[in-house]
Every structure is written in C-alpha cells, then in structure tokens.
Amino acid sequence: MKALLLVAHGSRRAEANAEVHRLVGAVRRRATGRFALVKVAFLEFTEPTLAEGLEACVAQGAAEVVVVPYLLSAGSHAARDIPRAVAARQKAHPEVTIRIAPHVGLAAGMADLVLAQADPQPES
C-alpha cells in the first residue's frame, strides 16, 4: 500500500496551516488508485512532525511512502532536515520503502501554475 506524506513548513498562523490541511484534502480526493493514504506533516510550529507522520503511515500499513516537500526552494529544510528525519525512520522500518520527491518548487508544472494564477482563464 502506497502513502503520500506532504511535508509543509508549518506556521504560527492557524490560517496558514488550515490552507495546508485543505490542500491535503484536495490531494486525497484526487489520489484514488495512486495513493491509498495521503497524510500531512509539518517541520515547525505545529504537528504532526515528519517523524510522527512517517510513523502514522507505517502504522496504517504503508509499504511505500513518498514524502513530498511542500517547499518552494532548496533551503536547509529540503537539504538537511527532511533527509535526516527520513533516514532515521527508514532505519527503524527497513521493510518500508521511503522516498523523498523533489520539493514542489522544482515541479515541471510550476511555470504554468504561476501563469494561471496571474491570468486565470474564464471557466468554460
């Protein structure tokens, strides 16, 4: 069973975290047939932590977890914190495959998303 774990920065502002939870709900609705489990974790300010999120995926039966850093740039979180937390949980659960996807700022579709945000096409 495959899980997607979205890792967001986390914020002191409840509204910012609520936006992430809404996004995860949208991802979950679109994930049918691809990821049986879609969960969220945060790096700072709120919970669950990345370690907790990974444990939750394993506890719910994931054989494979894809960690998607919901980050726009290659800062220290992407370069160091996420790999470290993943390596620790990977060691604890060698039977589970944990993979870290490139952060979303590197997504091939980002340029089109920016353009659509600037200039929304009328819905037809």
Added chain:
Amino acid sequence: MKALLLVAHGSRRAEANAEVHRLVGAVRRRATGRFALVKVAFLEFTEPTLAEGLEACVAQGAAEVVVVPYLLSAGSHAARDIPRAVAARQKAHPEVTIRIAPHVGLAAGMADLVLAQADPQPES
C-alpha cells in the same frame, strides 16, 4: 502592456534564488501573448526588492502589472508586506494598474502538481 512580477521570498542560499530565476525564465517563455514582460522581485536577502521590481515594470512601459506572490502560505508577507509595498508604488504611479494575485499556494492546480511530483507519469 501587461507585466507579470513574481515575488519570491528570497534566501541566503544562492542556489535557492537561482531556482527562482530559472522558474521566471520558464514563465517568460510560456507567457507569449499574455505578458510582454515577466520579472522577478524578492522580499528578503536578495534583490531586486518588490518596490524596485515594480519600478522596473513601470519604467519599461507596463500599463498593468500583476504581482504573483510565490509563497505557499498566508503569512505576514502575503497579508501585510506585499500589499503595503504595492500600495506605495500604486500611489506613485496612479496611471498604472497594479493587481495582486492570490499566492501560489492557493492555486487551483496545486493538488495536481503535488500528485505529479509524488508520482511522475512516464513521458509519452
């Protein structure tokens, strides 16, 4: 003439800022017929600033500038800093229409982008 000004957070890490410049290049290549000018500005750590970016758009002849916050969440930059900087430049250039788009974290396409990042489809 319409301009798109992508406003990124900015980083102490040169590689993170370089990623943003590459993204702006990709947006520019796709903007043909929609935005004659595509530029970048940063909120912290590097330049040009948002005020400088807006001035550059005006100096190059933009009659309309769409500011796209390249931010994932509704933090103080999106809520306060960007609107303040835009309001100041709008006052200085009443003949130019400056509009702030919702930050990219709110983009309708974000859930699909996250899924694609987690589970890339083979290119066909």
